[in-house]
Structure formats: structure tokens, C-alpha cells
Amino acid sequence: MSTMHLERVAKRFDTTPVVSDVSLAIAQGELVALLGPSGSGKTTLLRLIAGFEQLDSGRILLDGDDVTDRSALERRCGMVFQHYALFPHLSVSQNVGYGLANERLTRVARDARVTEVLAMVDLAGYGGRPVTALSGGQQQRVALARALAPRPRVLLLDEPLSNLDPSLRERTRRELRELVRRTGITTVLVTHEQEEAFELADRIAVLHLGRLEQLGTPESLYDAPATPFVAGFVGRASQLHGTVTGREGVVVHVRAAGTGWRARATGNLAGDVVLLLRPDAMRFAAAGPVAGTIVHRRFAGAHAFYTIRLADGDDVEVAAPPDAAREGDPVRLEPTGTGAHAWDAAPR
Amino acid sequence: MIRRVVPAILLLILAWLVVEPMLLVALDAVRSDAGWTFAAVRAFLVERNEWRAALNSLWLALASVVLGGVLGVSLGLLTRLADFPGRRIVSALLALPAVLPPLVGVVAFLFLYGESGVIARMVMAVTGADTPPWRFEGAGAVVLIHATTMYVYSYLLVRGALATFDPALLEAATALGAGRWRTLGTVVLPLLRPAIGNGALLTALSSLASFSAPYVFGGGFRVLPTQIVSTRLNGDIPIAMVETLALVGLSLVALLLASRLGGVGARGAGKGIAPAPKRTGSRRSRWGIALVAWGFTGWLLLPHLALAVVSLVPQGAWNTTALPTAWTIGNYLTLVTDPVRWRPFGTSLWMASASALVAAVLALGVAVAARDPRRPLSRWLEGGLALPWAVPGTVYAIALATMFSMAQPAAGRFVLIGTLWLLPLAYLIRSLPVIGRPVVAAIRGLDPALDEAATSLGAGAWRAFTTVTLPLLGPVLAGAAALAFVTGLGDFMTSIILYTYDTRPVSLEILGAIRQGQLGVAAAYGVVLTMLSTGAFLLAERSRRST
Numbered sequence: 001m002s003t004m005h006l007e008r009v010a011k012r013f014d015t016t017p018v019v020s021d022v023s024l025a026i027a028q029g030e031l032v033a034l035l036g037p038s039g040s041g042k043t044t045l046l047r048l049i050a051g052f053e054q055l056d057s058g059r060i061l062l063d064g065d066d067v068t069d070r071s072a073l074e075r076r077c078g079m080v081f082q083h084y085a086l087f088p089h090l091s092v093s094q095n096v097g098y099g100l101a102n103e104r105l106t107r108v109a110r111d112a113r114v115t116e117v118l119a120m121v122d123l124a125g126y127g128g129r130p131v132t133a134l135s136g137g138q139q140q141r142v143a144l145a146r147a148l149a150p151r152p153r154v155l156l157l158d159e160p161l162s163n164l165d166p167s168l169r170e171r172t173r174r175e176l177r178e179l180v181r182r183t184g185i186t187t188v189l190v191t192h193e194q195e196e197a198f199e200l201a202d203r204i205a206v207l208h209l210g211r212l213e214q215l216g217t218p219e220s221l222y223d224a225p226a227t228p229f230v231a232g233f234v235g236r237a238s239q240l241h242g243t244v245t246g247r248e249g250v251v252v253h254v255r256a257a258g259t260g261w262r263a264r265a266t267g268n269l270a271g272d273v274v275l276l277l278r279p280d281a282m283r284f285a286a287a288g289p290v291a292g293t294i295v296h297r298r299f300a301g302a303h304a305f306y307t308i309r310l311a312d313g314d315d316v317e318v319a320a321p322p323d324a325a326r327e328g329d330p331v332r333l334e335p336t337g338t339g340a341h342a343w344d345a346a347p348r
Numbered sequence: 349m350i351r352r353v354v355p356a357i358l359l360l361i362l363a364w365l366v367v368e369p370m371l372l373v374a375l376d377a378v379r380s381d382a383g384w385t386f387a388a389v390r391a392f393l394v395e396r397n398e399w400r401a402a403l404n405s406l407w408l409a410l411a412s413v414v415l416g417g418v419l420g421v422s423l424g425l426l427t428r429l430a431d432f433p434g435r436r437i438v439s440a441l442l443a444l445p446a447v448l449p450p451l452v453g454v455v456a457f458l459f460l461y462g463e464s465g466v467i468a469r470m471v472m473a474v475t476g477a478d479t480p481p482w483r484f485e486g487a488g489a490v491v492l493i494h495a496t497t498m499y500v501y502s503y504l505l506v507r508g509a510l511a512t513f514d515p516a517l518l519e520a521a522t523a524l525g526a527g528r529w530r531t532l533g534t535v536v537l538p539l540l541r542p543a544i545g546n547g548a549l550l551t552a553l554s555s556l557a558s559f560s561a562p563y564v565f566g567g568g569f570r571v572l573p574t575q576i577v578s579t580r581l582n583g584d585i586p587i588a589m590v591e592t593l594a595l596v597g598l599s600l601v602a603l604l605l606a607s608r609l610g611g612v613g614a615r616g617a618g619k620g621i622a623p624a625p626k627r628t629g630s631r632r633s634r635w636g637i638a639l640v641a642w643g644f645t646g647w648l649l650l651p652h653l654a655l656a657v658v659s660l661v662p663q664g665a666w667n668t669t670a671l672p673t674a675w676t677i678g679n680y681l682t683l684v685t686d687p688v689r690w691r692p693f694g695t696s697l698w699m700a701s702a703s704a705l706v707a708a709v710l711a712l713g714v715a716v717a718a719r720d721p722r723r724p725l726s727r728w729l730e731g732g733l734a735l736p737w738a739v740p741g742t743v744y745a746i747a748l749a750t751m752f753s754m755a756q757p758a759a760g761r762f763v764l765i766g767t768l769w770l771l772p773l774a775y776l777i778r779s780l781p782v783i784g785r786p787v788v789a790a791i792r793g794l795d796p797a798l799d800e801a802a803t804s805l806g807a808g809a810w811r812a813f814t815t816v817t818l819p820l821l822g823p824v825l826a827g828a829a830a831l832a833f834v835t836g837l838g839d840f841m842t843s844i845i846l847y848t849y850d851t852r853p854v855s856l857e858i859l860g861a862i863r864q865g866q867l868g869v870a871a872a873y874g875v876v877l878t879m880l881s882t883g884a885f886l887l888a889e890r891s892r893r894s895t
Contacts, residue, residue: 079523085516099524
């Protein structure tokens with residue numbers, strides 16, 4: 001079990017920077033998710049950690065050892081590939097046992113380890129089958145077992161659930177979390193799905209255009225996004241333009257859409273700001289100060305998301321009970337006092 | 349109605365052109381004017397020279413498979429997995445022998461390694477000897493030619509397989525602690541088994557069918573194809589038929605063995621087709637690999653360089669020096685200006701283009717009719733299309749000569765021997781698999797939803813075919829037809845059996861020019877054929893890539 005440190009890691013392909021200046025410290029047994037849209041550099045970062053790509057600058061340390069110049073072969077990270085990369089000509093056991101060849105184990109000890117790991121992923125008794133005969137979910141678990149069998153220092157997961165059906169994905173996600181917690185292995189997970197990152201990760205590193213935007217627990221990302229990108233990418237948010245009218249501590253008073261808002265501020269704000277509103281930042285109120293019309297309603301079970309076009313043409317999204325209003329209804333809104341964030345309007 | 353009648357007609361045509369001639373050969377082997385007889389079979393089995401030729405064919409095939417396979421697989425792995433300066437050019441150059449006419453390759457070897465070849469002259473010039481230092485002849489020479497030209501099958505197939513190889517498999521092995529060699533042995537080679545097996549099969553079939561190399565360099569080393577031709581020249585027709593059957597038998601054994609050993613095409617379990625992997629090592633190792641790869645490529649292509657050099661030397665101007673002292677393009681001009689020299693070119697051109705064109709139409713029809721692989725009819729059509737691929741050209745030449753030597757219209761037999769139609773017909777049959785196999789594969793690869801979309805938009809079967817299917821197949825069809833064209837253009841082994849005064853092709857003219865001592869002209873013919881073949885190959889490659 002290990003700690004991992006990335007220090008100012010950078011990588012460019014030809015002249016395009018893919019990973020820029022990313023620093024990250026991961027504690028022993030921690031699960032960190034690299035979250036970002038496609039093209040954010042998250043998979044490249046994972047491959048840099050594994051050693052499949054060489055850094056242009058920066059350092060990678062495992063347990064304090066500098067492994068920057070070590071090959072993937074020497075680093076021996078356990079890795080689960082997006083399409084699993086199971087060896088199609090080998091059986092389940094042969095796949096799982098593949099990484100044990102370098103450890104001077106007796107045949108019996110090796111078989112025992114394979115059996116043990118297969119049991120861990122709930123595939124006891126599947127050892128003799130060809131991997132091509134397994135379902136997608138089973139293949140995913142074989143890939144996990146194969147990565148874990150040689151007891152790697154760190155486990156790297158590249159979109160491990162993206163190839164599964166939605167229903168299976170949710171179950172597998174829970175099992176994966178269980179397994180990783182139980183083995184206590186330091187884990188880095190790449191995903192573009194916020195929900196997956198929220199459920200699995202201790203901390204989430206949000207990447208955007210190769211840069212680390214913010215590193216934090218799921219709660220802190222949602223409640224205190226460091227940048228407008230994080231606010232927009234993590235959780236749902238609408239955007240308004242406004243002006244600062246006052247401030248008390250970390251909270252600023254902003255005037256936007258004809259009313260006053262209390263917003264969490266990042267940095268020293270004055271003048272024009274961007275106001276990000278979570279769906280819980282407003283509620284319907286018959287005498288509310290903001291007027292608009294519902295242009296879209298999206299049912300989501302216990303509540304619904306309403307898109308409301310305001311008088312000046314801006315759209316905001318509000319969460320409310322599903323029967324609160326219908327499309328086309330004129331409504332009035334009032335701020336709830338939470339769920340608002342403000343940033344300097346100047347482009348970053 | 350049409351949907352049933354057309355496939356039936358196509359099947360009949362294939363049965364007539366592809367199957368019936370073979371059956372007649374089998375019958376003629378055990379039949380004489382007096383009735384059934386096994387005299388010829390007995391003569392074949394008793395005569396030592398006869399089964400010696402069969403044994404020679406067999407071990408020549410084995411040696412070609414082993415040497416060509418090792419060479420081809422290594423070069424395929426090297427040019428796909430290792431990154432080195434000039435990798436793309438080397439990869440392309442190494443693929444060239446796939447399309448060069450065998451006779452041209454053999455003549456090129458003659459000009460390089462032969463008694464009066466470039467190397468022999470150099471040695472003589474250096475040592476001052478006045479007799480050639482060696483005779484490039486016999487089994488060894490044939491094996492060398494086979495290995496250095498037939499490696500291309502394993503090479504191309506291994507490269508093809510590696511192109512769709514999921515690089516994550518290599519990374520997975522690395523992450524699990526397998527070094528380069530263990531990855532090669534436990535992951536790469538096992539997954540390449542189908543490609544290696546198919547490469548071995550192609551090499552075995554080519555070696556069994558090979559005529560040019562044993563004919564020119566064999567000397568006393570007889571193999572079945574050369575034996576068949578000489579037996580036939582001696583007028584021993586029934587024994588020639590038995591030899592022909594023996595050759596077919598050996599080819600079938602190779603096919604059976606390959607399907608047993610080759611296994612089915614296992615591919616990566618991953619769905620993504622990823623880009624070709626590259627391993628970048630240190631500068632030194634990159635240049636080391638480059639040196640090896642370029643060295644091999646140079647060595648493999650050296651004969652063709654010799655061919656080009658000889659084609660530029662005036663008649664009789666190069667006798668004692670290591671390198672020629674005078675140069676000319678006269679040999680090329682002769683091909684165009686001298687009607688006697690031009691005639692075989694014109695003949696080969698019309699025969700090759702006409703046969704490729706008709707074969708393309710026929711193969712396209714068969715491909716459309718055989719589109720659904722589950723229908724039994726499709727399997728029959730496909731089999732008929734592929735049969736000429738598994739059977740040596742010499743065999744088909746003999747079979748066609750037998751079939752079209754008498755008039756029996758009810759059995760589809762006409763007297764074509766001695767007319768100018770028989771040789772183009774032979775080219776056509778040999779073109780069928782060359783065009784048919786890729787086109788069948790391409791049409792099966794088309795999304796059936798495209799056809800359904802056209803139908804839903806009101807297009808009838810014919811319009812859907814001409815506006816959707818045909819344009820999509822066009823590039824593959826054109827590329828395959830181009831390959832069939834050059835195969836006909838450079839054909840030697842069917843031509844030498846079936847040619848007449850009117851259909852004397854380029855290959856025989858090359859041989860004739862060598863016999864007359866006009867090496868420059870022979871080389872010029874060879875260079876032009878090489879260029880045309882290369883052009884057609886590039887066209888086929890481009891069309892394959894564009895789909």
C-alpha cells in the first residue's frame with residue numbers, strides 16, 4: 001500500500017499540451033477520481049502514472065521513490081483498461097495468473113492466489129472458462145482480478161464501468177467500491193461521469209484542458225467550487241451576470257435579474273461578476289421578485305427541473321416538486337439564500 | 349424470379365469453368381481409349397523420377413514455409429512494433445514481391461546471382477578468373493528464391509493482424525510484469541497464430557504451384573509443375589494427368605493441414621481498433637533496428653536493382669568489367685519501336701485486361717448472389733470462386749487444355765485449343781479468386797441497413813445496387829481487378845502450356861530474349877512489368893484503405 005505524489009507533471013503531444021503542471025498528493029489507501037470532459041487529459045495523466053507515456057517535465061513518486069524514469073514494466077501498477085484488454089487466447093485463470101509469473105511462486109501458491117482473487121470478485125469457479133465466453137460485467141471483474149492478483153502498489157482504473165449497461169453499472173460501482181475499500185489499495189480512477197466519481201472517490205480531481213481545476217471531496221466541489229468550470233461541470237448550475245453591492249466575510253451581495261443574492265465569493269470581488277446558481281438557489285414564490293416563464297420541465301422522480309426564461313432572456317434552472325408548475329406557466333421566483341457562487345466576470 | 353435464376357446461372361458457369369475441367373483431368377488419368385485403366389497411375393508410382401518430383405515439391409514447400417515464414421513474421425513484427433527511421437518506406441518496399449510477376453523475379457535473380465550475373469562478374473573482375481565462380485542452380489537456388497520472395501505472404505498477413513491488434517493488450521502484459529520477449533511469446537505470437545497459419549498456407553500453395561523458379565534454376569531438380577510440363581511435351585498425356593492429380597492432392601493436404609493447425613481467427617476481446625503500437629527505444633537501438641531493416645530490404649530488392657542495371661546496358665557491351673561501362677535506353681525504345689518486340693506486349697495487354705474485366709463482372713455477380721453467408725448456395729458459389737486459388741496454375745492450364753480439346757457441346761466442351769481464346773479464358777479463371785475473395789468480403793462488410801434505407805426511400809433492387817452497393821464496392825472491385833490484370837500480364841506458368849502463335853505473351857518473350865542472349869531487352873521487359881505491377885498494387889492498396 002502506497003502513497004503517490006505527482007509534482008508539476010506536464011505532457012504535450014507534438015505542440016499541444018495535454019497535461020499541464022498537475023500536482024497531486026494521494027494518501028495511502030485513498031481513491032482519487034480524475035474527472036473531466038473528453039480531452040481534459042485525464043486518461044493521459046493515468047497513462048503517465050502507469051508509465052505508458054513519458055513525462056515532458058515534473059516528477060512522479062510512489063512511496064517517496066522517484067519513479068519518473070522507470071518504465072511501465074518496473075512500476076508495475078495494476079491497471080484495468082477501458083476495454084479490459086483481456087488476453088483472448090487465455091482462460092480466466094491464465095489471465096488472472098499472468099502477472100504472477102515474475103513472483104517466484106510455486107504452482108500451488110500461484111493457483112491459490114488466482115482462486116483467492118477470483119473469489120474476491122465473485123467469480124469463484126470461472127477459472128477454466130475462456131474469457132471470450134464471459135459477459136461484459138464478468139470480463140470487467142476478470143480485468144480487476146488480473147490487476148489485483150500481483151498485489152500492485154497502486155490500482156489504476158481507466159473508465160472501468162463505461163462499457164457496462166446502466167443497470168449493471170450501478171451494481172458494479174458498489175461492488176468496486178467495496179472491493180477497493182476492503183483491499184485498501186491506493187487507487188486512481190478515470191471517469192467522465194460525475195455520479196461515478198461522487199460515489200466511488202474519496203477525493204475528486206477535476207481536470208479541464210489539461211489543468212487541475214480543483215481537488216477536493218465531492219461535497220467541497222459541490223459546495224465550494226473553485227472555478228466557474230468546476231461549478232458548471234460538477235452538479236447543475238445556471239449562470240447570470242450581476243454587480244457586487246456589498247460583502248460580509250466570504251459572502252458577497254450581488255444584484256442580478258432585478259433582485260439581491262447572497263453568494264459565496266472566490267477571491268476579492270468588486271464590480272461585474274458571474275453568478276452561478278444551483279437548482280436549489282431559487283424557489284417558486286407567488287410574490288417573488290423575479291418573473292419568468294417555464295419553457296421546459298424535466299421530470300426526475302421526486303422532483304422536477306424547470307427551465308425558466310427570465311424577462312431579460314436569461315434561462316435559469318430550478319428544482320421543485322414535479323407538480324409545482326407546467327410548461328408555459330408564468331412564475332415568480334425568490335432566492336433561497338444558498339447554492340449561489342460568484343466570480344470575477346473578467347475572462348479567466 | 350430473378351433472385352433465383354441468376355445465382356443458378358452463376359453456379360452453372362462456375363461449375364463449367366472451374367469444376368468440370370478438373371473432373372476431366374481426374375477421369376483422363378484413369379481412362380484410355382480402351383476403357384478404364386490404372387496403367388498411368390502405376391507408371392507414376394513405379395517410376396522413380398515421378399515420385400521423386402512429388403517428394404521434391406513437398407520438401408521444397410516445407411523449406412519455403414519455414415524460411416519464408418521466419419523471414420516474413422520477423423519483418424512484419426519489426427516494421428509494426430519497432431519504430432525506426434524510414435519505417436514506412438521499408439514497410440512498403442517489403443510488400444512489393446506480392447505483386448511482382450514470378451518470372452520477372454526469377455529473371456532478376458538470374459541477373460544478380462546467375463553465372464553471368466552482376467555478382468559473378470564482380471568476383472571475376474576482382475579475382476581475374478575467366479570462368480564463373482559458381483553455378484546458381486539446383487534445389488538450393490530455388491529455396492533461396494522462394495524464401496526471399498514468398499516471405500511476403502506471412503509478412504503482409506502478420507502486418508494486417510497487427511494493424512487491428514489492441515495495444516492495450518501489450519500494455520496490460522507490461523503492467524503485469526511481462527518483458528518484451530515474454531509479451532512476444534505469450535501474447536503477440538499466440539494471437540498472431542491465424543495470420544501465421546494463413547501465411548504458411550499461402551506460402552505452401554505458392555511453393556507447390558511455383559513454376560518459374562524451378563524451370564529456370566532447377567537444373568536436374570524436378571518438381572511436379574516442371575515435371576508435368578515436360579511429361580506433356582513428351583506426349584505422355586495420361587501420366588501428365590496423374591502428375592497433375594498428385595499436385596492437386598498435395599495442395600489439398602496443405603489446405604487441410606492449415607485449417608487444422610491454423611485455428612480460427614481470434615482477435616482481441618476489446619472492441620476498439622487502436623492505432624499501431626510503437627516502441628521507442630534509445631537512439632542507438634533505433635538506428636540499430638533501422639540498419640537491420642534497411643539491410644534486409646536492400647538485400648531482398650537487390651535482384652530488382654540488378655534487373656534495372658542490366659536493362660540499361662547496350663547489347664554486348666558488358667563482358668569483362670565488374671560494372672557496365674556504357675549505358676543506353678535503347679532496350680526500352682526497342683519495345684515500342686520494333687513491332688516484333690511490341691507484339692507480345694499488345695497481346696498480353698489485351699488478354700490481361702479483357703480477362704480481368706470479364707472476371708470482375710462475374711465475380712461481382714457471384715459476390716452479390718453469395719452475400720448472405722448462411723445460405724448453402726452462398727457456400728457453393730464461394731467455393732467455386734475460391735477453387736482456382738487453391739489449385740496450381742499449371743493444373744488449370746492442363747485441365748483447360750483437356751477440356752477444350754474436343755467438341756462436345758452438350759458437356760460444354762468446344763475446340764478452343766490452338767485458338768486465341770483459350771489463354772485469356774485461363775487468365776479469367778485464375779482471376780476469379782483474386783477479384784472474388786476481396787469483393788465477397790467487402791460486400792459482406794457493408795451494413796445491410798444501407799440497402800434497407802435505399803429500399804425504404806423507394807429504390808428498387810437494381811437502383812439500390814447501382815446507387816448504393818456498387819459505388820461502395822467500386823474501390824475494392826477496381827483494386828482487385830487491377831491485381832488480376834497484372835497477374836495476367838506477367839503470367840508464365842499457364843501461358844507456357846496454352847500459348848499459340850497468336851497469343852504469345854510477354855513472359856515467353858522474356859525467356860526467348862534471354863535464350864537469344866539479348867539480356868538488355870529481357871530486363872527492359874521485366875522492368876516495365878515491375879512498374880505496371882507496382883502501379884496496380886498501389887492502386888489496390890489505396891482503394892483498400894479508402895473503404
